[in-house]
Amino acid sequence: MATILYIWKSPFPWDVRAEKICxxxxxxxxxxxxxxxxxxxxxxxxHYHGIQIIRVGYELSWKLSTPVSMNPLWLKEIRKTAxxxxxxxxxxxxxxxxxxxxxIAHDMGIPVIMDMAENYPAAMKLWKKYRQDILKMAxxxxxxxxxxxxxxxxxxxxxxxxxxxxxxxxxNTDYGVPFGKMRTVHNTPHINNFNGIRLGSNRPPKIFGHxxxxxxxxxxxxxxxxxxxxxxxxxxxxxxxxxxxxxxxELKSIAHNSKFKSRIHFTGSYDYADLNKILSDIDVGVIPxxxxxxxxxxxxxxxxxxxxxxxxxxxxxxxxYKRLIEETGAGFVIDCSKPENIADALRKxxxxxxxxxxxxxxNSFYMKYNWSFDKMHLVKFIxxxx
Numbered sequence: 001m002a003t004i005l006y007i008w009k010s011p012f013p014w015d016v017r018a019e020k021i022c023x024x025x026x027x028x029x030x031x032x033x034x035x036x037x038x039x040x041x042x043x044x045x046x047h048y049h050g051i052q053i054i055r056v057g058y059e060l061s062w063k064l065s066t067p068v069s070m071n072p073l074w075l076k077e078i079r080k081t082a083x084x085x086x087x088x089x090x091x092x093x094x095x096x097x098x099x100x101x102x103x104i105a106h107d108m109g110i111p112v113i114m115d116m117a118e119n120y121p122a123a124m125k126l127w128k129k130y131r132q133d134i135l136k137m138a139x140x141x142x143x144x145x146x147x148x149x150x151x152x153x154x155x156x157x158x159x160x161x162x163x164x165x166x167x168x169x170x171x172n173t174d175y176g177v178p179f180g181k182m183r184t185v186h187n188t189p190h191i192n193n194f195n196g197i198r199l200g201s202n203r204p205p206k207i208f209g210h211x212x213x214x215x216x217x218x219x220x221x222x223x224x225x226x227x228x229x230x231x232x233x234x235x236x237x238x239x240x241x242x243x244x245x246x247x248x249x250e251l252k253s254i255a256h257n258s259k260f261k262s263r264i265h266f267t268g269s270y271d272y273a274d275l276n277k278i279l280s281d282i283d284v285g286v287i288p289x290x291x292x293x294x295x296x297x298x299x300x301x302x303x304x305x306x307x308x309x310x311x312x313x314x315x316x317x318x319x320x321y322k323r324l325i326e327e328t329g330a331g332f333v334i335d336c337s338k339p340e341n342i343a344d345a346l347r348k349x350x351x352x353x354x355x356x357x358x359x360x361x362x363n364s365f366y367m368k369y370n371w372s373f374d375k376m377h378l379v380k381f382i383x384x385x386x
Contacts, residue, residue, distance in 0.1 A: 002088035002386045003031045005081060006115075009067035009096050011039035012053060016272060016301065017117055017187050018093060021161075024375040025382060026050045033085050035077060037065055054081050069099040069149070079104045088386060089113065091161075094120045095146070098153035111158040111385040116167065117187070121146035122293035126217040128246045151175070159385055161185050161378065164320045167297040183381035187301035189308045190371045197276050199310040200358040201283035204350045207238045208314075209282030211275065212302055214245030217295060219316070219336055221247070223288040224254050224264070226342025231260040234350060242267040242278045279309040284349055287315045288336035299324065306330075307365040312357030314345045328369075330361035 004025055008018045012034060026032045031052070038044070038055035046053050056077045057065025065073060074097060082090060082104055091113045092101035098114055105112035121144075124130055130140040139145050154160070154175045160182045162168055168184060171177040208227065214220055220241065227239040241251065241264070248266070255264040270278060279285075285306035289295045295318045303324065306313050313331035315321040325333045332352075334345045 001029050001031060003033065003085050004382070005078075005085065005087040005090045006032060006034045007078060007090065007092040007097055007101055008034060008036040009093060010037050011042065011055075012036040013048065014272070017115070020187075020190075020371060020375075021091070021115060021185075021378060022051045023049060024371075024378055028379045028383075030382075031085070033081060033087070035081050037067060052085070067096050069097055069101075071100075075100050075104070079107075082108060082110075089382070091115055091382075093117070095150045095153045096120070099149070099156065102153070102156035106156075112156070113159045113161060113382070113385065114153070114157045115161045116171075117163050117298065119167065119170070119294050119297040121150050122297070123217070126215070126290075126292065126294055128216055157181075159183070159381065161381065163187055164297065164299045165323075166319045170297050183377055185374045185378045185381075186299060186304065186369060188304045188365075188369050188371045188374050189301075191366070194276055194279065194305075194308050197309050198280035199362060201310075201312060201354050203354050205283035205312070205354055206236050207240055207282045208284045208286050208346060208349075209240040209242070209278070210286050210288075210302075211242035211270070211278050211305070212300065214241070214243055214247040214251060216247060217290055217292065218245075218247070219288045219290045220251055221254065222336055222339050223286055223342055224251055225339035226288075227264070227346065228254075228258045228260055229339055229343035230346040231263060233347065237346070237350075238263045238265065240265045240267060240278070240282055242270050242274075244269045275305060279305060279311065282311065283354075284331075285311045285313045286342075287313065287321065288342060289316050289318060290336070291316060291318050296320070304365065304369050307361045307369055310358045310362035310365075312349065312352075312354055312361055314342075314349060328360055328364040329357070330364055331357050 006022050022032045022034055033052045035054050038057040044055055044058040078100055089111050090101050090105045092098050093115045102112045124140050124146050130136045162182055162184050163186055165184055168182045255261050299320045315333055316336040317333050322333050332345055335341050
């Protein structure tokens with residue numbers, strides 16, 4: 001049994017990927033310690049389903065615990081925790097604290113692995129919060145600090161976990177990371193996560209849906225406007241949007257000003273436990289994300305949620321989605337840059353052999369895209385460094 005320190009920049013609970021990875025490693029026989037950011041109302045330490053949780057910044061100002069590698073508080077806490085538990089490995093999520101983690105790991109003579117769920121610098125350029133403050137704009141857009149942090153951090157990693165093969169290709173091309181030092185671990189659900197869910201779809205489909213954060217890179221405005229165009233033709237269709245985010249007010253405004261506001265439902269923030277109902281209610285999942293350097297190098301977990309519930313999907317033509325739908329046949333890939341294209345896809349899905357799509361979607365989940373397979377790949381990769 002080894003002791004693994006997992007570093008997560010945000011409060012915990014809750015992050016679905018961090019939880020699945022830590023529990024998988026714990027269940028495989030390792031002792032797992034998670035170092036995360038403290039949030040008011042949480043204890044400094046606690047046990048969580050077999051994971052030891054240590055929180056940084058206990059009872060301090062939120063700003064003092066800002067998760068960046070040059071923050072002396074994080075450097076101190078990473079080192080102290082690694083030494084206290086005699087860590088055999090450090091896994092650090094994303095690039096933000098990677099340099100600090102690598103320094104401490106290499107000082108201790110232990111491997112450091114990055115859990116790289118996305119192209120983080122590209123994501124930051126898309127988020128509204130980095131466009132609304134001049135200091136944040138300078139940090140992200142003018143001086144390109146996140147890219148420079150990534151450039152420094154990636155070569156220091158002994159191994160990298162990614163969420164899609166396209167990210168492996170980028171890291172190999174941009175930084176020369178050997179493919180043997182990377183392993184794709186998709187953000188898939190457990191095989192029994194959605195027991196009791198309504199599988200499949202009505203025929204023809206009536207309810208189209210999306211769940212997740214409402215941020216600019218999701219292109220939900222085009223989805224909304226495309227639905228409004230299609231709603232003129234089909235009086236029985238609805239659009240369900242679950243979640244919240246900085247684009248929520250403008251999306252609600254568009255819906256409110258349309259003739260079809262009674263058929264557009266915003267269900268608000270949700271917990272993972274709510275997904276069973278959210279997915280049961282819809283017939284088709286829609287993922288209309290913009291094609292860019294963020295979405296071309298990640299696969300959002302919601303497509304696997306749709307597969308787990310046997311829902312056909314309409315997805316944008318990002319590189320990972322094109323590959324995935326070509327492989328599985330679970331739905332349509334379209335250019336989502338125009339509302340008219342999305343309206344046409346909704347129309348095509350109404351006329352398609354939706355049962356065939358549903359069966360292929362569900363089969364893809366059971367045969368490959370579930371956490372049992374990804375857990376196996378994760379544990380094997382981590383054990384190879386121990």
